[in-house]
Amino acid sequence: MTPTRLLQGDDGPLAVRLAARRGTLVGPTAGLAKGYVQVNLVILPEPQANGFLRFCQSNPKPCPLLAVSEPGDRGCQVLGEDLDIARDVPAYRLYRDGRLDETVHDVAGVWRDDLVTFALGCSFTFEHALALDGLPVRHVDEGRNVPMYNTSVALTSAGGFGGRLVVSMRPYRAADAIRAIQITTRYPQAHGAPVHFGDPARIGIQDIRSPDYGDAVTIGEDEIPVFWACGVTPQQVLIESGIEFAITHSPGHMLITDIPDSRLALL
Amino acid sequence: MTPTRLLQGDDGPLAVRLAARRGTLVGPTAGLAKGYVQVNLVILPEPQANGFLRFCQSNPKPCPLLAVSEPGDRGCQVLGEDLDIARDVPAYRLYRDGRLDETVHDVAGVWRDDLVTFALGCSFTFEHALALDGLPVRHVDEGRNVPMYNTSVALTSAGGFGGRLVVSMRPYRAADAIRAIQITTRYPQAHGAPVHFGDPARIGIQDIRSPDYGDAVTIGEDEIPVFWACGVTPQQVLIESGIEFAITHSPGHMLITDIPDSRLALL
Known part of the structure; x- marks a missing residue:
């Protein structure tokens, strides 16, 4: 048995x-x-x-x-x-x-x-690298799914496909954000460096507390939201196309x- | 002649x-x-x-x-x-x-x-690399000296020397700041990646419009101040020590x- x-x-x-x-x-x-x-x-x-x-x-x-x-x-x-x-x-x-x-x-x-x-x-690949470096990964620490957001950032249309970028968000203090940018830059095949940080409205996100996919996470008073291109993007693209x-x-x-x-x- | x-x-x-x-x-x-x-x-x-x-x-x-x-x-x-x-x-x-x-x-x-x-x-070494990559270098574009600030960030005391970090500041939009972090990371012997970005008060800078050395530069409404460790630091250290x-x-x-x-x- x-x-x-x-x-x-x-x-x-x-x-x-x-x-x-x-x-x-x-x-x-x-x-x-x-x-x-x-x-x-x-x-x-x-x-x-x-x-x-x-x-x-x-x-x-x-x-x-x-x-x-x-x-x-x-x-x-x-x-x-x-x-x-x-x-x-x-x-x-x-x-x-x-x-x-x-x-x-x-x-x-x-x-x-x-x-x-x-x-x-x-x-997940770069999150593993972030955690190994001692950086917090908030949604993991809070036992939630990563928060993801639709944006106003247009993708490059090609081959009959097009749409707008979906991003994931992880909050960091500035010094940790700089380190997270360095680490994720090493992984271009896992979305690479962030595409934006700071003011969510600049990429068309109206309410950071209401992700379009996944769960909201805590953003500390001394933290900045950092946004990475997200693998959910192609799923949105299939629908939009x-x-x-x-x-x-x-x-x-x-x-x-x-x-x-x-x-x-x-x- | x-x-x-x-x-x-x-x-x-x-x-x-x-x-x-x-x-x-x-x-x-x-x-x-x-x-x-x-x-x-x-x-x-x-x-x-x-x-x-x-x-x-x-x-x-x-x-x-x-x-x-x-x-x-x-x-x-x-x-x-x-x-x-x-x-x-x-x-x-x-x-x-x-x-x-x-x-x-x-x-x-x-x-x-x-x-x-x-x-x-x-x-100057990384500024040359930033400009070659097409990123703006504001004080150069405005014909001024780079703005530099005393901070509250304590240095590691050693050998009878000690004091606080002096930083230089260059403003960037978020996507350009991410690229600037990547480029300057390649030059650890020219101060390397930034030490901070965003809220100047977090590193003890009270008024971003009044640098302690160099000249004030324009910071656009969509720009974030990005701070690098500065070579003026040792001059402050000589005095403080x-x-x-x-x-x-x-x-x-x-x-x-x-x-x-x-x-x-x-x-």
Whole structure:
């Protein structure tokens, strides 16, 4: 008899993927398989995929491309051994006719031979680096999801895709913000340096206490909100672009790869 | 007959040093010998120099050490060919008994065999890099000296020296400030990344419009003041520490070396 146990941070990436594949893991992946790159997924039929590739190349801060699969390929060897794109994510979103249609735990049933998978870097990678450096990561400390906001910042339209930037926010005192800018600059494939800090209204955020996604977090009196490009951006783009069919991961429910976080560091 | 001409940015470092040596250059060195490192100088008798070396090691942001001479050496070969520490700076300050005593254009007459020269990196190096990247440098654009402020930030006392940090300020919009942090991080030997941005009162600056040294500059409504550790710090430290005898350059009147600015870049 194998004793049941909860998944923990010291489980490796394959163990987490297998738990998602078996259906025993259906929740968020924050803190799981610590030290390994987690990725945002966007899955599109080949005709739209060709345009989306150009869109990602034109908007690298919200859409840092780590890997693009061949059409129909569920294995995506470059991301990990024994990996199934259609089953290894705890929760997927299905988009039909430009709207979010449903959230499911497995997309093997709707898989098609023309589907191309885009794996985009995720801020979990740089949050790990921030924490290792001794910097606070407020939403982690408060046990919440990172606060995310729609902005008025227009993306570069390309390949039939366009829309506006979504950002995540972490509050820091000025000296810590400077250090956080240095650290996240090392991770261009995980959104890289911030895009803004200070006055939220300058990027079209009306109320910092009401994030559009995730949870509000405490901002200290001596702290400044610092904003990074966010991997939720492409999900907004799919909707704003009226795409007919697409699959993504559900926010916070990422695909865990076999790639060590340090592999994404520039230096 | 050699025609008289003004020194220009395309004159090399030796030409500028020779002009200072001859006494034809007595003004500030900003914009001269573009692309070559200019340095702050602190010159102390050997007993105090030993302590000052420990002080610099403990306070690398305001006091980034490029070179330390042997006692009495006026050549300092590591900084340039045919260089005379006692004559190649357009203006020097003499400190006696813990106060600024006089400003002179030549210190050959007061030179002593026990004097040790410290060459400290200068923000001109990173300002050159900021401008090459297309970022504004406000005091340059406005034809003024950089605004500098005394702060309440205590330095690490060492070797009989101590005091408070002096900072320089350049205003930037948030996105440009992030880029400026990245660029200046590459130059730790020219003060490196900023030490603060935003609210001046947090580092003890009461009125941003009244710098303690240099000139006030325009801060746009959409701009944030960004503060870097400043090479004037050691001059304040000499006074606060009550040092008996010391020579420094006069602010803005630097020693120009043969070292290309890019040689100080980390990467």
